[in-house]
Amino acid sequence: MISPDLRAALLDRLAKVPPERREALRRTLGEKGGLPLSPGQERVWFLSRFDPEDTSYHVPWCVWLRGPVRPEALAGAFARIAARHEVLRARFRMTGEGPRQFILPPGPVTLERGELLGDPAPPVDAFVNRPFDLEVEPPWRVALLRVTGERMLLCIVLHHIAADGWALDVLMRELAECYAAAVEGREPDLPDLPMRFTEYAASERNRDSGPQLAFLAERLAGTPNLDLPADRPRPPRWTGHGAAVRFEVPGEVVRGLERFSRRERCTPFMVLMAAFQATLGATAGQRDFCVGVPVAGRSRAEYAPMIGSFANTLAVRADLSGDPAPGELARRVRKAVIEVMTRADAPYEKVIAALRLPRDLSRLPLCQAMFALQNTPQDDMLRPAIGDLEAEFYPGPGSRYTKAEVAVQLWPLGDGLAGILDYSADLFAERSMRALADRFTGTVARFTLPA
Structure with a gap:
């Protein structure tokens, strides 16, 4: 739920948007349908519109992979995960009913590719801190950066409008299973999900x-x-x-x-x-x-x-x-x-x-001011292997922004x-x-x- 003051601030901000961008936004105001955002999603949406360059709500995770990496199997594993979790297929747009999320059908997930020729920090920093356009892009992205044929860096960035730290743990657990299943030529062994995230979002608005x-x-x-x-x-x-x-x-x-x-x-x-x-x-x-x-x-x-x-x-x-x-x-x-x-x-x-x-x-x-204590490491995020690949956490440069x-x-x-x-x-x-x-x-x- 956005307060009147926050709405006024957003309108002030939108008034300064270039004409061509403002026209695109005007067209979406007449768009119907979509599903409601949770109160937390709505606030993150507002903040992302207020300052599109702010990357403090990016949730990054990078791991070194060693072994015979199969990029097509990785891309397929990510596609499986996106098919299970609809929020990873969402687009977030302003409509006549306010901000709404539109869930796209399951489809391929782009695995960005690149080469690492030296210090990994600069390219990882650029990847982590590249803003999302939540209207047209999925709220997450993945990249595979090659050092040698047997050593690569996998980078994942999720937007907080679609995920949190716990969700990243879920994603890494499912990635390990889906990648192993793809390599072994079997179906992944994953439990049915009890509900859809959009059902949770609607219930939060009505609670x-x-x-x-x-x-x-x-x-x-x-x-x-x-x-x-x-x-x-x-x-x-x-x-x-x-x-x-x-x-x-x-x-x-x-x-x-x-x-x-x-x-x-x-x-x-x-x-x-x-x-x-x-x-x-x-x-x-x-x-x-x-x-x-x-x-x-x-x-x-x-x-x-x-x-x-x-x-x-x-x-x-x-x-x-x-x-x-x-x-x-x-x-x-x-x-x-x-x-x-x-x-x-x-x-x-x-x-x-x-x-x-x-x-x-x-x-x-x-x-x-904020304060947090993580009592124990999240085991699935720090797992030493993904399928037949050795995995090691890479801390990376982090965000250039703070909450x-x-x-x-x-x-x-x-x-x-x-x-x-x-x-x-x-x-x-x-x-x-x-x-x-x-x-x-x-x-x-x-x-x-x-x-």
């Missing part, structure tokens, strides 16, 4: 989340923006231009944090969130702000095997009043996290609309944690963000107990 929205709107009303000290003037319009710094949390600190978590009856996520809030509060000189938390949004078992965009964002309000000690802050975070997690089905877009926030194109609404002014993501690495801090390159210099990452890891050490 009554009134009580959840009322509770969250009351809890979040009046939350001030997070104002971290910036190195550069804030642009009049949010662009999403981003960069990133990497960091690690040592194993001994993680073990101490786990002991602290058990004492305070919190999860490690809650304690790490408390440390992140404390870091942001101390840096900005604030006691009240919101941090967004991405969640899978697959609350029903039938959603698990589906490719689609189910992910949601939860807004966790920080309460740093009274300069709480680590234990007290962890308990406050536990209470706030439980409150929003029990209402995780309320679409973030509807929460934003219910708050009726003032229009401000220079920043993202409500949550200027928040600052966003921390952590995941297990050995007995410690690896982390990445994405940030707005419009606002912050790299040295400031390295200092912020160091401050966060130092704060995490305060939320620990000795052995």
Whole structure:
């Protein structure tokens, strides 16, 4: 659901579109049919129209393949997957009824081909950050880049309007099975899907989340923006231009944090969130702000095997009043996290609309910071083989855009944690963000107990 302010901003943006492009859009306004978008899809659609160059909603995955790669079998495997999951065959267009998705019949999937003659980063960067035209292109693409006859790089990019991180895991699992079946000359062994994604999208639009929205709107009303000290003037319009710094949390600190978590009856996520809030509060000189938390949004078992965009964002309000000690802050975070997690089905877009926030194109609404902890690697994405091919994850350059002014993501690495801090390159210099990452890891050490 797009708020009136967001619609007005979109109309302002469309007014600046070149005449030939505007004429094409005008023709689609009379187009009928199509199927509704979920609230989350509609917001991503709006953002992609507001800034077509923004690639922060691209979901990339690249793997090295070693062995006798059969390109025709790969292309056939991707076609099988697209035939199963209709959202991969969708086109997204504005109609007289608003934005709609049009599902095309199953057909071949283009496997782009190329040669790698040196550093893979530049061509992968160009592939990952090439914008999608969602009106005429499928919301995903794949490429196979050859190094030698026995070594190739497979690159996959999905648009978040059609997929999320969980969906990428599903795709890699099905790719392994479909490719192996093609090589072995058999039918792939895949379970029937319990429903279509468009059925989910329609049900999300019609679901009554009134009580959840009322509770969250009351809890979040009046939350001030997070104002971290910036190195550069804030642009009049949010662009999403981003960069990133990497960091690690040592194993001994993680073990101490786990002991602290058990004492305070919190999860490690809650304690790490408390440390992140404390870091942001101390840096900005604030006691009240919101941090967004991405969640899978697959609350029903039938959603698990589906490719689609189910992910949601939860807004966790920080309460740093009274300069709480680590234990007290962890308990406050536990209470706030439980409150929003029990209402995780309320679409973030509807929460934003219910708050009726003032229009401000220079920043993202409500949550200027994001935090995520990936508890375990997704096994099917990190599988060591695809059929008879050895597979090894290639991290690639990532997106040049960010979904928040600052966003921390952590995941297990050995007995410690690896982390990445994405940030707005419009606002912050790299040295400031390295200092912020160091401050966060130092704060995490305060939320620990000795052995």
